Amino acid sequence: MALSSSASYELRGMRLRDHRIQVPLDPAAPGGEQITVFAREIADAAIPASAELPWLLYLQGGPGGRGIRPLALGGWLKEATASFRVLMLDQRGTGLSTPASRQSLALRGDAAAQAEYLSRFRADAIVADAEALRRELAGGPWSIYGQSFGGFCALTYLSQAPEGLREVLVTGGLAPLSGSADRVYRGTFGRVRARNAEYFGWYPQDRAIVTRIIEHLRGVDERLPTGERLTPERFQMVGNFLGGNTRVDGLHYLLEDAFEPTPAGERLSDAFLEQVAGQVSRAANPLYAVLHESIYAQDGATAWSAWRMLAENPDFAPDAPEPLLTGEMVYPWYFDQDPALRPLKEVAELLAARTGWPALYDVGRLARNTVPVAAAVYSDDIYVDRDLSLETAAAVAGLQVWETDEFHHDGITDDGEAIFARLLSMVRGT
Known part of the structure; x- marks a missing residue:
C-alpha cells in the first residue's frame, strides 16, 4: 500500500499535513482494484513537531460525511490537540478520497455495478482503511474517537482489529449489535x-x-x-x-x-x-x-x-x-x-x-474486549436510541458509559472540550 504525504503547513494556529494511501476497494482482495483514501493530520502549531505526540484518529458521523475542515482550533479539537496529533479521515467515497457521487459512479457502469461497488463502503471497509493508515503512520496502537456513525465504526474496529487500538472514545454512536x-x-x-x-x-x-x-x-x-x-x-x-x-x-x-x-x-x-x-x-x-x-x-x-x-x-x-x-x-x-x-x-x-451483508460486529470478541472504551450516551438522542445504546454498552466488556440528558446528538458542537476531556479521563482512570 503506497502512502504519500505532503510537507506540513500552518493555518491559524494549526500545523497540517495531508496523507493519501492506496487501499484495495475490497479489503478481502488486496491484489484487486485500488482506491485512494485521504486523511489530514492536525496538530497544535504551538507544540513542536519534534514532540511527536501520539495519534488520535477521528471517525466522522455519517455515513457519507467527509472529515471536518476546521478553520481554527476550537471545541473538542482544541482539547484533543493538547495531547494528540489528530488524523481527520475522509472516509472512502467522501472529500478528497476517491469520490462516490452521481457523477463519478456513472463511470462504474449500470446500476447493478454501482450498487456492487458501494457495497464495499460500509464500516468494515472504513476500518480496513484506517488500519492501513495506522500501520504506515503510527506503527503501534493508536486512540480513536467516533462521533455518531463514527462510533459504529469504532465498534467494528473493536471487532476486527482491537490490536490496533490503545483506547476508544464514542459520542452518540453505540449501534445495535444485532437485529434488523x-x-x-x-x-x-x-x-x-x-x-x-x-x-x-x-x-x-x-x-x-x-x-x-x-x-x-x-x-x-x-x-x-x-x-x-x-x-x-x-x-x-x-x-x-x-x-x-x-x-x-x-x-x-x-x-x-x-x-x-x-x-x-x-x-x-x-x-x-x-x-x-x-x-x-x-x-x-x-x-x-x-x-x-x-x-x-x-x-x-x-x-x-x-x-x-x-x-x-x-x-x-x-x-x-x-x-x-x-x-x-x-x-x-x-x-x-x-x-x-x-x-x-x-x-x-x-x-x-440486497441480502447477504457480512456481519459488522463480532459479538464474542466484544464480550472479551480488553481495550478501554468510554461512551457518552445522550438520553434523548433522536438519531441513536438510548435504550439500544445501553444494550450495546452492556455487551462490550469494560465499556464505561456516561449517560446524560444535558446534550443531544450534536453535543460535541456545544461543549466538545468538556465532553472529550471527560471521556479521555474515563478511559485512563484519571
Missing part, C-alpha cells in the same frame, strides 16, 4: 415524536406555522432554488434541527418569517426557501442517503425500513392533521424529489433489496 433496522426505527420514531412535543411546547405558535406551511404546499407550487417543487414530506425534513442542543432553536428562526405577501397572495419567501434547500438537499453528501440503512444491515435486506416503520407512525405522515417533523430517516421518495439523488434511485433500490 426495523428495531432502530421503531425506537427513533418514538424519540423524534417526543422531541416534537418538547419543541412545540417551547414554541406553541410554531405548531400552527408548520401545519400552515404543509397545507400551503399541498395546494401551491413552491419551488426551491434548485428548481424542483418543495413537497410537504420534503419540508418535514427540517426536523433535523430537532437533533441539536442550540441548533434546535434555529428551527424557530427559520419558521418565523416563512410567508410574505405577494400580488398572488401569501407565498413562501425566497429567504425561507433558500434556507430549507440547505436542509433538504443531499448534494453535498449523497452517500448519506444511499448507504444510510445499510449501516444497520447485518444479514437480510433493509427493504426501506424507515418507510415501512412510518406506516406504524401515522402522525408523521404528510397528510396527517398536524404532521410531525421527521428526523434522519431516509425514504424511497428522496430519490425522486432530490435532483442530486435521482440518478442513484435504482442503485438505492438495489442496496435496499
Whole structure:
C-alpha cells in the first residue's frame, strides 16, 4: 500500500499535513482494484513537531460525511490537540478520497455495478482503511474517537482489529449489535415524536406555522432554488434541527418569517426557501442517503425500513392533521424529489433489496474486549436510541458509559472540550 504525504503547513494556529494511501476497494482482495483514501493530520502549531505526540484518529458521523475542515482550533479539537496529533479521515467515497457521487459512479457502469461497488463502503471497509493508515503512520496502537456513525465504526474496529487500538472514545454512536433496522426505527420514531412535543411546547405558535406551511404546499407550487417543487414530506425534513442542543432553536428562526405577501397572495419567501434547500438537499453528501440503512444491515435486506416503520407512525405522515417533523430517516421518495439523488434511485433500490451483508460486529470478541472504551450516551438522542445504546454498552466488556440528558446528538458542537476531556479521563482512570 503506497502512502504519500505532503510537507506540513500552518493555518491559524494549526500545523497540517495531508496523507493519501492506496487501499484495495475490497479489503478481502488486496491484489484487486485500488482506491485512494485521504486523511489530514492536525496538530497544535504551538507544540513542536519534534514532540511527536501520539495519534488520535477521528471517525466522522455519517455515513457519507467527509472529515471536518476546521478553520481554527476550537471545541473538542482544541482539547484533543493538547495531547494528540489528530488524523481527520475522509472516509472512502467522501472529500478528497476517491469520490462516490452521481457523477463519478456513472463511470462504474449500470446500476447493478454501482450498487456492487458501494457495497464495499460500509464500516468494515472504513476500518480496513484506517488500519492501513495506522500501520504506515503510527506503527503501534493508536486512540480513536467516533462521533455518531463514527462510533459504529469504532465498534467494528473493536471487532476486527482491537490490536490496533490503545483506547476508544464514542459520542452518540453505540449501534445495535444485532437485529434488523426495523428495531432502530421503531425506537427513533418514538424519540423524534417526543422531541416534537418538547419543541412545540417551547414554541406553541410554531405548531400552527408548520401545519400552515404543509397545507400551503399541498395546494401551491413552491419551488426551491434548485428548481424542483418543495413537497410537504420534503419540508418535514427540517426536523433535523430537532437533533441539536442550540441548533434546535434555529428551527424557530427559520419558521418565523416563512410567508410574505405577494400580488398572488401569501407565498413562501425566497429567504425561507433558500434556507430549507440547505436542509433538504443531499448534494453535498449523497452517500448519506444511499448507504444510510445499510449501516444497520447485518444479514437480510433493509427493504426501506424507515418507510415501512412510518406506516406504524401515522402522525408523521404528510397528510396527517398536524404532521410531525421527521428526523434522519431516509425514504424511497428522496430519490425522486432530490435532483442530486435521482440518478442513484435504482442503485438505492438495489442496496435496499440486497441480502447477504457480512456481519459488522463480532459479538464474542466484544464480550472479551480488553481495550478501554468510554461512551457518552445522550438520553434523548433522536438519531441513536438510548435504550439500544445501553444494550450495546452492556455487551462490550469494560465499556464505561456516561449517560446524560444535558446534550443531544450534536453535543460535541456545544461543549466538545468538556465532553472529550471527560471521556479521555474515563478511559485512563484519571
